[in-house]
Amino acid sequence: MCSVTHVAAGALLGSLGEGRLVAFLIGFGSHIPLDMLPHIDFEDFRFDAAVSVVLLAGIYAFSGFSPVLWGALGAVAPDFENLLWKVGVIREEGKIFPTHSGLIKHGKAGNAGSLQTEIAMSLVSAGLVAVALLIGGSSN
């Protein structure tokens, strides 16, 4: 799953109001089923990473260190190793997260194929983050 989608899903899970640690753990755990679903990934990982950082910064700006932020951080955290792999810091065999290492089958269906699709996916994710902030955006 692309990172912006993980950020959005984690933010939604964090908005459920279970606290920061639980939000982070639930977000982290959500990465596996989302990676298992057939999905499209962004052609350009840098665009995905940049939009993800913008969404995380937006969540922080609106809610500080809220469970929404912690849910989003937990959900996207496993993709940090994908980023390290894509920039050549670690090798394919160095990945340890189960859906990245091949231990659990990754449900990849292809690449987004167009910038318009990636922008649309980013906007939908941003919308989900906005919903998450409306539901649980307080910083307690």
Ligand SMILES: [Zn+2]
């Ligand atoms: Zn992943």
